[in-house]
Amino acid sequence: MRRTTLQRTTVTAAAAATLLLAGCGAEHDGTGPGRDGDGSPSASGPRSAPEPVPGCADHAELTTADSGQTLCLRAGGQVRLTLDGTEDRPWTPVKSTGTALRSTNAGIVILPGDAVAAFDAVTPGTARLTSTRPLCPTGPGRTGCKGTQQWTVTVKVARP
Template sequence: MRRTTLHLTTGLALSAVMLLLAGCGAQNGGTSPGSGTSPGSGTAAPSSTRTAGDCTAGASLTAADTGRTVCLTVGGQLRLMLDGTKERPWTPVTAPGGALKAINAGFVIQPGDAVAAFEAVAPGTARLTATRPLCAKRPGQTSCPGIQQWTVTVEVIRP
């Protein structure tokens, strides 16, 4: 009879994969720096109780802001910079719907970065999204098919 044992390296690898998968499903929940709930901070509150005093005319976002909800007043601007690499580039940020209009964001300095800017043009909600590979793609090396997703919800109200 053959005896099968779980090797230490296999157990460590399995543990690492489980931690990675658990981290992929975790959401920030608005606890990133600058995500307080004071008026004018541009953070989440029930949309039925939003007032212009709860929203901001401008916001800047980074990759650390994933999962946040930002509130802008009509006419406000949102700018974002997602730092990527040539091996793990961000896709262009999309904002479907009519609440936000893309405006000139300037130049992208580094390959793999995603730079975008939007103007709040109409009341409504938009979901900004971008993705990038979880692992770098290098010739001759094993790669993983995982994707890192970045999302921010933007609520736009009249001032």
């Protein structure tokens, strides 16, 4: 049976995506605390703490609908995801490439076929999260197919 209710994570993911996209168009002119108009350090010297990277979040919640997206996460942040599957079309455990993310405790999976995962952003870099599931239902007495649905999200981790 397929779930059709709107989940809180979907709303959270949509809000996070909106905030992320709002920061993507921002330009930095090199001015600001510790900088002159030409981008060089001012007489008062550079700031002691680096500025956060515009458009990067501290936390992100992803769902099946986020496949193909790229997001920016600050080091020290966390990304959590829930892929809604079914018992006869289950998602594989989510894998991460690279060293920018480290798997952490995601909690428990409530329904068979779902994939739930969480990753801490540990160092600047890029990671790719992936999972797959069969296109056709599997099980006894069913005609299967070899097709798979792939879910992938690219996570760019920036300095805090």
